[in-house]
Amino acid sequence: MERLDLVVIGGGPAGMAAALGAWHQGVRNILILDREAQLGGILEQCIHNGFGLHHFKEELTGPEYAARYAKEVADCGICCLLDTMVLDLAEALDGSGDKVVTAVSSKEGYLRIHAKTVVLAMGCRERPRGALNTPGTRPAGIYTAGAAQKFVNIKGYMPGKEVVILGSGDIGLIMARRMTLEGAKVKAVCELMPYSGGLTRNIVQCLEDFGIPLKLSHTVVRIHGRERVEGVTIAAVDGSRKPIPGSEEFIPCDTLLLSVGLIPENELSRAAGVKMDPVTGGAVVDQNRQTSLPGVFACGNVLHVHDLVDYVSEEAELAGQSAAAYLRGEAPCGGTVEVKARDGVRYVVPQRLCKDAGPVSLYFRVGDIYKDVKIVVKCGEKVLLSRPKKKVVPGEMERLPLTAGILSQIDGDVTVCLEQKGAE
Amino acid sequence: MxxxxxxxxxxxxxxxxxxxxxxxxxxxxxxxxxxxxxxxxxxxxxHPTRVLTTTVKVVDGKRPLASVKSAGAIPKELLFEAMKTINCLSVPAPVELGQVLLTDLCGSGIPLVATGSVEKTED
Missing domain, CATH: 2.20.25 (N-terminal domain of TfIIb)
Incomplete structure (x- = not known):
């Protein structure tokens, strides 16, 4: 039976960067598994630009960003099994500490691969209609924004002509522009929350550029049509997100796109017994992105949903390097502390820190829009770091670097919270 | 002011x-x-400008479309005219990333380039 040093599950931006991170630290016996026919993951259908500004210092489209990594993977001679679906991840029964990855492909058949380390890089999925419980009929013409994106950009089909989009996540905004450019009429983008979940630049260049109305604090309360969507009823919602009676408005349309959130795709991780964070929907990890299972690492959107692929690459490279360190027998340092989110901060990744770790970046999201606040990192009552911030929004992930000097002051659990400016 | x-x-x-x-x-x-x-x-x-990203039809390719972009920002008012031109275009496979598909997109002086590769079908 084959025994590999590293198996990377998923060949998107996270998987490729993780494999390369390990490769550049001398790991050679690597295999990337992906269910698609090519590497690149979701970037293949993200034909718009704006990728790579941090990492490559230039503005690339999704396929271009993916191609740079895919070329490096090929140049290094890292093995990939494509069109291959991973079915199971488990610990080997022989007590070796190895992991067993079970996968199938029409070419190779049933595969059982033993690996000393595994990087989870499966990405995320879109929240579907069923998760929203929107009343109405079940006609054709309801798509998640990402499914519509695949139809338009990869397959060359237009899902409809008159479109309403529910949810203002980035994919929904991008698709509002894409459908408009291809000749569809996008009648409205409805957002349940009083603020958009997408990047401000996308509100400007995808909606305002084309005069598409963004209806904040609005939702779809009914879907009409038997065979095909004939329209939707939208309504304003109150502070507790309940539809306000009398505010209903019927919008005729043949297509409803949903951009209502992304869910890390963690079926494999859960079945393998990886400890999960209920807020991120991803694994609980330490600063090396190691999960609760030794030798199993997680990175990218399967760990927590990112806004920028540049940060995915950065995190994945770290996960790959950590797998390399694990293979060298560099055990994770002893005492760990927990990193907790408090007062306005929804979650923090990593959730665990080793006290004697090198410089570490904390990634987190806030739960609401806050202006003129301080981001404060504390250990007990001791303030480790306080950084003023003009504005923080839920749609944009924050990143906070901690120096080794700051980390050396840690003697207990760490909290990350927001404080009003001026307050001490 | x-x-x-x-x-x-x-x-x-x-x-x-x-x-x-x-x-x-x-x-x-x-x-x-x-x-x-x-x-x-x-x-x-x-004079507001935008980079246009879209797709073109590929003939005899393993995939039906190649992703493309204007190599630089084009005047905003040209976006829909450029879409019309690009949607009338079809290119033979193989398409290489970076390949110039139009040298001057609608008189903007900006070329249209492929942002992804499409291999030719094997037959």
Missing amino acids: EKRNLTCIVCPMGCSLEVELENGMVRSVTGNSCPRGAEYAKNECT
Whole structure:
């Protein structure tokens, strides 16, 4: 039976960067598994630009960003099994500490691969209609924004002509522009929350550029049509997100796109017994992105949903390097502390820190829009770091670097919270 | 003096810009974190431009479409005309990333280039 040093599950931006991170630290016996026919993951259908500004210092489209990594993977001679679906991840029964990855492909058949380390890089999925419980009929013409994106950009089909989009996540905004450019009429983008979940630049260049109305604090309360969507009823919602009676408005349309959130795709991780964070929907990890299972690492959107692929690459490279360190027998340092989110901060990744770790970046999201606040990192009552911030929004992930000097002051659990400016 | 508030779209930071205009000329730009923000604000107030990304039909390719972009920003008012031109275009496989598919997109002087590769079907 084959025994590999590293198996990377998923060949998107996270998987490729993780494999390369390990490769550049001398790991050679690597295999990337992906269910698609090519590497690149979701970037293949993200034909718009704006990728790579941090990492490559230039503005690339999704396929271009993916191609740079895919070329490096090929140049290094890292093995990939494509069109291959991973079915199971488990610990080997022989007590070796190895992991067993079970996968199938029409070419190779049933595969059982033993690996000393595994990087989870499966990405995320879109929240579907069923998760929203929107009343109405079940006609054709309801798509998640990402499914519509695949139809338009990869397959060359237009899902409809008159479109309403529910949810203002980035994919929904991008698709509002894409459908408009291809000749569809996008009648409205409805957002349940009083603020958009997408990047401000996308509100400007995808909606305002084309005069598409963004209806904040609005939702779809009914879907009409038997065979095909004939329209939707939208309504304003109150502070507790309940539809306000009398505010209903019927919008005729043949297509409803949903951009209502992304869910890390963690079926494999859960079945393998990886400890999960209920807020991120991803694994609980330490600063090396190691999960609760030794030798199993997680990175990218399967760990927590990112806004920028540049940060995915950065995190994945770290996960790959950590797998390399694990293979060298560099055990994770002893005492760990927990990193907790408090007062306005929804979650923090990593959730665990080793006290004697090198410089570490904390990634987190806030739960609401806050202006003129301080981001404060504390250990007990001791303030480790306080950084003023003009504005923080839920749609944009924050990143906070901690120096080794700051980390050396840690003697207990760490909290990350927001404080009003001026307050001490 | 006229004031305009813009959100910079050059990068995902989305800086809030304030532009002071006099007789249609940009006097000052504030709020930007980098020189590209000032450049964007000037263009946006005088002649707004956008990079266009879309797809073209591929003949005999393993995939039906190749992703493309305008190699630079084109005038905003040309977007729909450019879409019409690009949607009439079909290119034979193979398509290579970076391949120039049109040398001058609708008189903008900007070429249309492939952002992805499409292999030829095997037969």
